[in-house]
Amino acid sequence: MTHNIYLYILVAAFVSFLIRVLPLTLIRGKIKNPFIRSFLYYVPYVTLAVMTFPAIVTAPRIPAAGILALIAGIAASWKGMNMISIAVLCCAMVFICETAAVYIL
Numbered sequence: 001m002t003h004n005i006y007l008y009i010l011v012a013a014f015v016s017f018l019i020r021v022l023p024l025t026l027i028r029g030k031i032k033n034p035f036i037r038s039f040l041y042y043v044p045y046v047t048l049a050v051m052t053f054p055a056i057v058t059a060p061r062i063p064a065a066g067i068l069a070l071i072a073g074i075a076a077s078w079k080g081m082n083m084i085s086i087a088v089l090c091c092a093m094v095f096i097c098e099t100a101a102v103y104i105l
Helices: 002-026 034-058 063-078 083-104
Strands: none
Touching: 034 063, 063 083
C-alpha cells in the first residue's frame, strides 16, 4: 500500500506540471481574441473570490456576522475606501455583531 503513495505523488506532480507548462508551449503568440483575453484577465479575481467568500461566512462564530461584514465591505468598496480601511471595518463589524450576540443571547 505504501509504495502506491509515491506513484500518486508522481502522477499529481506530472499533472500539475502539465497544467502549467502546456499553455506556455502551445500558445506562443499574443492572444488576440477579446473574449479569451477578458476571461484570462478575470481568472485571478475569481479565484481569490472563490477562496475568500466561504471563509467570510464560515469563519465567524455567527454566520450572520460574516454576512453583515461582507455587505459592509461591499458598500465601503463601492464608496471608494481603501483595502486597509475595508478590512478594519469588516473586522469591527464581526466583532460588534458577535459581542452584541453574546449580550442578547
